[in-house]
Amino acid sequence: MIRPLTVRLTPGTSRLLRLYRGQSPATVLDRSMRLLATADGHLDSAGNIKSRRP
Numbered sequence: 391m392i393r394p395l396t397v398r399l400t401p402g403t404s405r406l407l408r409l410y411r412g413q414s415p416a417t418v419l420d421r422s423m424r425l426l427a428t429a430d431g432h433l434d435s436a437g438n439i440k441s442r443r444p
Contacts, residue, residue: 397419424437427439
């Protein structure tokens with residue numbers, strides 16, 4: 391089992407999370423990380439982490 395991670399939020403991130411009232415902050419942050427990883431090219435089209443190539 392993966393231990394929950396404690397994350398300290400910046401004031402700006404806290405303000406952004408208020409835009410998603412009624413949703414779990416963990417769910418919002420998970421979705422945002424996936425969007426960022428996809429945009430940065432770290433996930434394939436199925437949402438799986440791409441293997442690193444030397």
